[in-house]
Amino acid sequence: MCDEGGTAWIDDMATPSFEFPGRWVEGSGLLLGPVLMLTGVLLRADVDGFFPSQLAAFAVSPGRMSLSYSAFAAGNVLLWPAVIALVRRVWVARPRWALWGGTLVMFGLFARAFHAGINHLAFQLVRVQSLEAAQKAIADSYGAFHVFHTLSFAIFFGWIVLAVGAWRAGVLGIARSVALASMSALPIGVLKGTGPMSVVAAVGLCLALVPLGVRVLTDGPAPRWWAYPLALGLAAAAILIGMAG
Template sequence: MTTAFPGRWVEAAGLLLGPLLMLVGVLLRVDADGFFPAQLAAFATSPGRISLSYSAFVAGNVLLWPAVIALVRRVWVTQPRWALWGGVLVLFGLFARTFHAGVDHLAFQLVDVQGLRTAQQAVAASYSAFHVFHALSFAIFFGWVVLAVGTWRARVLGITGSVALASMSALPIGVLKGTGPMSVVAAAGLCVALVPLGVRVLKDGPAPRWWAYPLALAMGTAAVLLGMAG
């Protein structure tokens, strides 16, 4: 299993960083009301903190794809059907949350460009507009539960880890969602479920060559600079 895509280091990074970044994201906006007018107002008063909050959250969301692959491969050994449907639904749900993050980003830019009141009016007027990704909301909700049943039946996480994984279905869905009690429970549950497995995956093999660290840093810096250049 250690030679399968996407590889031990990518899986470990997803299992460790994905949940932790999502937890940081929800905690950074815990003081603002959960609906979009308050989220936009919080950005107007604390743009740096709210930007960091939403950036950490979506970065963690994207990093979960190798974590999901890691779970699916392990569940597949004895529970292929649960692995298949759980993995497919959760990955579709991650795509939908990434789409929501793009809408969040545009809404925050409206605050900077047009002002808070105009941004709130624009979001309110377009909040229920149809988009194909809205059809994936069911995947966001049910995917984690299906995958959690698979991890329990396959004895990949155990009952505590599987219940903690299933708690991700309680994480609010949609655009400009703030932090409520269930947001913290869900993000913390994801950490309980995945971080210990990430540590085990990280230790299950030799360390990378010395040159891998500066190479990864250089590639990450180059990616950021190229992205900022448009």
Template sequence: MTSPSFDFPGRWAEAAGLLLGPVLMLAGVLLRAGTDGFFPAQLAAFAADPARMSLSYGAFAAGNVLLWPAVIALVRRVWPAQPRWALWGGALVLLGLFARTFHAGVNHLAFQLVDVQGVRTAQQAVADSYGAFHVFQALSFAIFFGWIVLAVGTWRAGVLGPVRSVALASMSALPLGVLKGTGPMSVVATAGLCVALVPLGLRVLKDGPAPRWWAYPLALALGGAAVLLGLAG
């Protein structure tokens, strides 16, 4: 007996990823605009304005994590016409998202060093350890090439069209690594991601019934509980 199929991760998760992921990443990039892009200036900016920099890096990290259902949404739509491009593009992009999440953890630790030991000590600690080996270094190629491969798949499958596929591919220009500030290509890449994914997210959101009334307070309650549990350690 075969099990009934279902579309993982579901319409609401896909819509949330397609809409919120790109917007949060763009917001994170814009919030730290105007500061030199290398880590000494990023740490100094955190010391001067910790709320803004925490919000910037937090929004970017949250947007990055929320992109995984967005990537699955693209892969599912590309697969029927271009399975190889869907497979390799989706796998590479997801690996790249994992690597950026690792970088976000390093960023968070570096900012805590500023709070605990001061900005000078934090800058020296990051300088002395910058480039140290870690297993995610091997995923740098995935961060760069994954979006291009997936974008070719969306174009060949007719999922996004040529303009929005090029906008999706622009994510390969987003700087990678630890404590990266905002440059012109950061804005181009994250704005391109919004152009590519937000219209699809709106379409997915409208393509079906609204959730039950109790889903909204339940989602808020679960989100609040998750935050409290995280703060409790």
């Protein structure tokens, strides 16, 4: 905007500072995201990593495999506020590392969410048709191109870039930065089982982010008493509405 003399000036009603998504969402993501991903990885640790065995395991133990993949997917989604929390802290000293690392990691989270949807559909094929039909459908369509496949490089490189930025900014020490970078070793794609590097990556994520989550949650006043039942009520309502279709 300009005044009558043509001189540019800044509106004094500028947008106030606002840290999105806030301490409680960020702290919860830092704590729960890594723990849920590790839980999902460990629940299927005894099953061969390729998709025929993953589908066969679902046919035998649908509850355990559903819980495994659901925990992993939920942890992946909860990592978005965790990544924002880390990016905001890295930004203070290393903005370029924060920008590129955070952007790549977020794109990678989107790609894993896409894979989670395919996993769910594959399991439902076992349930509503048969194991053989599901295995054939996945085998015949495995590797089919989709736009999200172009984000595989982001899944691999994003965690490394963000980890280097966190180390250079002094947000994480060298050991926890290396642990964060180990997430690049987590297998990418549809119906991926648990291998040694899956456990290393998930444990590394916990070592890197959980202590930061504790610090974020304890660095400030506790929520009011009514916030706890309200959060539980909203979560229950969301589940019921989602199940209703």
